[in-house]
Amino acid sequence: MAPILDINNLYKNYGSVEILKDINVAIEPGDFLVLVGPSGCGKSTLLNCIAGLEPITGGKLSIGGKDMTHVSPKDRDIAMVFQSYALYPTMSVAKNITFGMKVRGVDAATQESKLKEVASQLQIEQLLHRRPGQLSGGQRQRVAMGRALVRDPKLFLFDEPLSNLDAKLRVEMRSEIKKLHQNLGATMVYVTHDQIEAMTLATKIVVLKGGVVQQIGTPAEIYNRPANLFVADFMGSPAMNLIPAKATKNGSDTRIEIARDGAAPLVLTDTHAENLPQDVILGLRPEDIAEAGFRAGEDVQVAECHIDMVEPAGADTFVVSELGGKQVTARLHAETGAESGKVLPLAFDLSKVSYFAPGSGERLN
């Protein structure tokens, strides 16, 4: 299948400042692409470039197989939902939704039927005569979605659409967007700074930093095999533990030694790792460090660790121990007897480990 959105070597400068550098992304029809990164990473600019709201400095961009590099937004067959919703304040909800059709000269009867269809889909029929100012945040969000849905475009673009909602509503709308995607089978490009949103919604994630793509992959790939330290640190909460360590070849195994303040170093043996340099950063997610006895497998190794802090969080309890000069977090079950100040045997699951080069931050295994 031909990619529905194909971005090739895209560059974007503001004056002499490079905002986006050599972006290459392609997605298939039905994909849910999430652009994620910290603020200022260029993700919204990239979305605006896809929409045609910002001219690009270099490269090519095609939508539905057609070159759209220099085409104006209205001819790109896209719809967009904005962070502030950008509802037209002087128009009723109905007019907001039909404005685009009116501009494009769609006849009144079609406008009416489309409006009805979308309104019932989003359950906003009773709001159609209100002004945006009279709506709650969640209702505005729905109207903004309605305005996009009514176009039935090749590509839906979402620019941080949930960031203005409170936490509860955000979770609710998130699953609604997901449902919508599944029901419509539509192709969506979604910008967020929230890595949980990215993980839950995406079929494909692009992690951006400083205008450069850090990694492109499925949520599982990004989560399990982060391409560099930045991605490892950015995706997942609590963040992946990144522990400085020394690696030495020991026959077919690799001996991993982690310094500990005031105690003997922690030594682990990795049976799979190959060709590691001497200095590495070992990455292990909190859930891959468990209480001894609760995790089994041939790559699970147990070591006694001094617990500095215990943080019960309901479903889980997090414990913190200092390893290699870092505060290392482990996710234990809720009923753990861990106590701060005591020593607890922890199980490290080395089948999930990532290694990074300390200098470049690149993934090594």
Place this chain on the structure above:
Amino acid sequence: MTDFTQSYTAPRRSFGQLALRWLLFTLLGLFALFYLMPLFVMVTTSLKSLEEIRTGSLVALPRDVTFEAWSTAWSGTCTGVKCEGLRPYFWNSVLMTVPAVFLATLLGAVNGYVIAQWRFKGANLIFAMMLFGCFIPFQVVLLPMARSLGILGLAGSIPGLIFVHVIYGIGFTTLFFRNYYVTIPAELTKAAKVDGAGFFRIFWSIFLPLSLPIVVVTVIWQFTNIWNDFLFGVSFSQAGTQPVTVALNNIVNSTTGVKEYNVDMAAAIIAALPTLLVYVVAGKYFIRGLTAGSVKG
């Protein structure tokens, strides 16, 4: 020192607080008298006969109210050679002010819309240049403008005055609209672009309907400025096309004949009436214009 920022509904006050409160009201009242006195004197003088003015007191109420001075001021008094009163000049001012206000406001709205919502390279520089134009002493453009109006065939005409007022009004009207539109999120324009609307459609369907408050502020500001203008009026008009401020000055400073103070005052009130009326009806917007015009950027 007692605390008099407390609400006036506070149930009990000490003697000191009460005394302070009275001092406050007395001061406020005296200042009110200072500001009202000229208006009071103008009105009472305009309602007196010349005889009563000469014999009576400045601040006394008229014994016999007469509107004669008003009718003379409106249609009989002499401005230089002609003796048609203020009426024709009043209409000159209307003919000059209405189109000038309309055009300057319209241009300001479109300019502000471009500068605030369609930023392009150099737009800020253009804005700064326009803003600066608000501040020049107009004396510096009087001479070349006089010649240019001659070249354009607009010398001494009302269209010429309209032209001048529009040109030198654009800076402020652009400033007003730019500062208003800059508070409207850029996403609104983006959403409309994605919806397929173009430059003028977005302006007409989305921004203009939002603009009532700032249109009112701008119109009032322009109206007050242009109606009250004297410098351009006296420099670029000729007998017959003068605006009301110039005619008023001619009446008051004409040296021929008996000095008719009551007519002078009636004429002054007539000249002031339109802007006073606007002030009374839409004072809120008037103040907003003044403060917007001074707190810039």
Place this chain on the structure above:
Amino acid sequence: MTEWLERHVPKMVLAPSFVAVLIFVYGFIIWTGWVSLTRSKLMPKYEIKGVIQYERLFASPRWDTAMDNLFIFGGLFIGISLILGLFLAILLDQKIRAEGVLRTIYLYPMALSMIVTGTAWKWIMNPGLGIEATVRNWGFESFTFNWITDPKMAIYAVVIAAVWQASGFVMALFLAGLRSVDEEIIKAAQVDGIPTWRIYSAIIIPSMAPIFLSAFIVLAHLAIKSFDLVIALTGGGPGYATDLPATYMYAMAFSRGDIGQAASSAMVMMGVVFTIVVPYLYSELRAKHD
């Protein structure tokens, strides 16, 4: 083609205004500057002759008077308006029930033409029938208030009328400023037991520095441009006693037929405005970019 048009419509819409400003503001300033360096009399000449017009200007006693008057008038007008405006604003800020009415009364002169203001005060201050005559009628036979006809005092008469007109506006500016001070800071100070006058002098008034600056700029600008008021109130007289640069320029341009002098005096006015306004505008525009 339509694509190109679409992209350039905003620029094309702005272009006429921009060109107009370029010609009628900047072009005209250059024109006036040029002519100020010539020997233009009744008609402009374009042959540059150096700074002779400026030499004539600075040698002219009438211009001297005009500049002296500008500083006296400007200084007093700005100073009194600022103090009075701030004072009125603080008085009005004391939760007065009649605030709306009082504010309307204090501010209405700003809606009037300076010609109207001048006409009214000319009548009030005229010695024969105005305040002087009225107070004498009350029995104070030796009372004199003839500033308007006294060459030494006439400029102060102009100050009175100008302050009457503009101080309410300064009041409105300051009142808006007082109202925008963070309530919580004031509450915190009250909790700390700081007396009201100290709250004003140490917290509120210093926080209004930008408003002082704005008010100063506007008033200074009014003072330099003031022309109508002098024309209506004193006609520049008695003699040249109340001449301001603005009236001097007008007289040279339109009654004396001395375009060179008119142009050079206009350029000097421009210079005065520049030195006041440019740093202000610069800082304002910069602040907005940060």
